[in-house]
Structures are given as C-alpha cells and as structure tokens.
Amino acid sequence: MYTLLASLFAFVLVLLLPAGAAAQTGNAPAGKALWESPATMCRNCHGTSGEGGFGPDLAGRHLTVAQFRRAVRQPWGIMPAFVESQVSEQEIANLVAYFDSLPPGAQPGPWRFTVPDGAPRGQQLALAAYGCAQCHGPTLDILRQNMGAVAADFEWVKRMVYDHTRLIAAHWKTVGEEPPARARMGNYAPSRLPESVLQDIWMFARDLGYRPFIAGRLGAGVTGTNGVTYTLTIENHGLPNRGLTAEELTINLVVPAGASVVGTTGSGYQGVRADAGLKANVAVWQVAKMAPKEEQTYSITLSRAGTAADNVRGVIRWTKPAVKTGPVDEAVIAPAPLTSATQ
Ligand code: HEC
Ligand code: HEC
CATH class of the missing domain: 1.10.760 (Cytochrome Bc1 Complex; Chain D, domain 2)
Structure with a gap:
C-alpha cells in the first residue's frame, strides 16, 4: 500500500515538472574524475577544483544543469563552445553534481599564466x-x-x-x-x-617563429645478457616539402643514478655528460638535421633498469630554427614505460 502511494505520488510529481526537467541526475565522483582527467582542460581557466581563475568560479555556485549546459554549448562571452563528443549531456550533469558537492570559494584562484611586462x-x-x-x-x-x-x-x-x-x-x-x-x-x-x-x-x-614538429618516444627496457636496453625513436612529423627541418639537434637521455652505459647504437653518440637543465647525467647524440618524415632509431644499454622514480627520459634540443624571444624550443621525451605491457 505504502509503495503504491509512493509511486502514485512520484507519478504526479513527474506530471507537475516542466518538460525537460526530468534531466539526468549527475554523479559527483564521475564529474570530479572528468574535470581532473587529461580528457578536458576546463580547469586551466576555471581552476583545478572549479575555484575560478581566468574564468568564473563554479564550485558551490549551484548552477542548474540547464544553466551549465547553456554556458558550455552556447557560451555568453569568450569561452569556446564545447560539443557533445567533448562533454556529453550526462557528463554535464556529473560536473554540476561535482560542483554542487563543493563549498563556494572565498575568492577566485590565480590565473595559470599572467601577462609579462612589455608583452606584444x-x-x-x-x-x-x-x-x-x-x-x-x-x-x-x-x-x-x-x-x-x-x-x-x-x-x-x-x-x-x-x-x-x-x-x-x-x-x-x-x-x-x-x-x-x-x-x-x-x-x-x-x-x-x-x-x-x-x-x-x-x-x-x-x-x-614556427617550430619543427620533432617528437621522441622511448620503449620499455628489455633485459638482455649484458644489461637493459631502451630504444628511442625520433621523428619529424612535418609534411614533406612544407614542414620545418630541424638543424643541429642534440638528443639527451637521462641515465638513472648509479646506472652505467654498457653500449649504444645510432650514429653521433657523444658520451655521457652532466646536464644543468635536466639536473642529471645524460647520454648525448648529435644529429646534423631532421627533415619532415625522417625517422631515426637509437638505443642505449644500461647496467640496470630505471625505476618508476628515475626511468630513462630526456629532451631533444635544436639550434635552428630558433625561437625569437623566450625559452628555447625543445621536445620532451616522456619516461620509458616500466614494462612492455604498458606500451
Ligand atoms: C582549453 C584549452 C585551450 C584553449 C583555451 C585554446 N586552445 Fe587551442 N588547442 C588546445 C588543444 C589541447 C589543442 C589540440 C587539439 C585538441 O585537443 O582540441 C588545440 C589546438 C589548436 C589549434 C590547432 C593546431 C594544434 O596545435 O593542434 C589551433 C590553431 C589553436 N588551438 C589555436 C587556439 C587559439 C587561437 C586560441 C585562443 C583564441 C586557443 N587555441 C585556445 C587547447 C586550447
Ligand atoms: C579559455 C578559458 C576557458 C575554458 C578553457 C573554459 N571556460 Fe568556461 N568560462 C570561461 C569564461 C571567460 C566564462 C564567462 C562567460 C564567457 O566569457 O563565455 C566561462 C563560463 C563558464 C560557465 C558559466 C559560469 C557562470 O558563472 O554562469 C560554465 C558552467 C563553464 N564556463 C564551464 C566550462 C567547462 C565545463 C569547460 C570545459 C569543457 C570550460 N568552461 C572551459 C572561460 C573558460
């Protein structure tokens, strides 16, 4: 009897609600996970927990799903519009639930980057x-x-x-x-x-200055008889006859502390030296130039494998073309995956 009454009551409620308001209920933990994941970059403007920054604060503001959706799909001002494949209807509801679960901030957070003096x-x-x-x-x-x-x-x-x-x-x-x-x-x-x-x-x-699209990728270490070998592939992703060629490149691979270099492959190997920028010993190769669609493979065999904390990683630098002002252009080589299963 009680259940019957309750469902009758729920049915009447549904009839009373305006059309469209039977919207999805959001899941706060899922909203938090999306907000913090690499799949979205909203936080660059709205803050790591929606506390605000370049964009307005969202935490504890209790925007309705309809208000939130409108802001995302048809922004009022200078925010770019995000489409369904970027943030789905369900995900909008999840984000609303997440921000509803947070207290409002006292004041917005700082901008991620401010304008330097004399900026053009x-x-x-x-x-x-x-x-x-x-x-x-x-x-x-x-x-x-x-x-x-x-x-x-x-x-x-x-x-x-x-x-x-x-x-x-x-x-x-x-x-x-x-x-x-x-x-x-x-x-x-x-x-x-x-x-x-x-x-x-x-x-x-x-x-x-445009910069050449140089990228390096390390494979997981492979254990052999004389040590652990890491393979590095470097590629210029530019379009043939259009993309920029990089000149006078150096490839720097961090050697984990306590490991020694047993051997290397790939031409232009210069040995190991201390690198101020990377604050570590690095194995260095020099390459005269890399044109679009060129690919090179290098390898280094170490006396021991890197760990989660210090696995082989590095940076590729080049002298030409150089950026006009500001920091030197370089391409970061992400740490090698720990096991080949994670590749
Ligand atoms: C939310 C962060 C974000 C903002 C704000 C943003 N971009 Fe992007 N932009 C990206 C990302 C990430 C990509 C790579 C493609 C992707 O994931 O959408 C990209 C790609 C581009 C591309 C295509 C070439 C490339 O590098 O992939 C151009 C051009 C571009 N952005 C210009 C701009 C301009 C101009 C503005 C400001 C009016 C701007 N972006 C604002 C994140 C952003
Ligand atoms: C380039 C910075 C930037 C990025 C990236 C950005 N926003 Fe915004 N957002 C703004 C600004 C600025 C406003 C104020 C309205 C406007 O200018 O469009 C705003 C407004 C909003 C509002 C309305 C807030 C209010 O007070 O009514 C919501 C909701 C929102 N953004 C959600 C998002 C979500 C979700 C994402 C990622 C999918 C996102 N924003 C990405 C800058 C940004």
Missing part, C-alpha cells in the same frame, strides 16, 4: 583577453609546432579555431599523430573572436 599585443590577447595561452602556454609552443608542421597560413588557423571540433582529427591524421580520445579545445565564435583579433594572435605566434 598578440600575446596580451592570447593570455588575457581570450585565454588561448592559459592552455597553450605563454609562447604557444605546441601551437607553433603544429603550424610549423604544415606551414600554416591564416586561413588554416581560422579553420582550426572557428571549426575546431570538426577539423582537428584530420590534422592529427596529416601529421601522423595518435589522436586523443576527444578534442580538448572548443569552437570559438567569430562574433566574439573577430578575424582581425585572431590575426593578431596568429602573428604573435608567427613572429616568435
């Missing part, structure tokens, strides 16, 4: 006005790399910014990169980011 106009726009550089970094490094890979002109930039979610997968295919499960940047609206402004941002990147 394009950099001011990218950092402070539109927030591009809150994700891309003050010198737009990865952006300059993708532009350098395809010799991007302004038409290309426009397409990638205004029609991002539809076109980005094709770009990844062009440069032979493994696409992440979902695009993390949304679509900018020309009404809020006019072409002339985007042009200033693009010219800032172009004047700093």
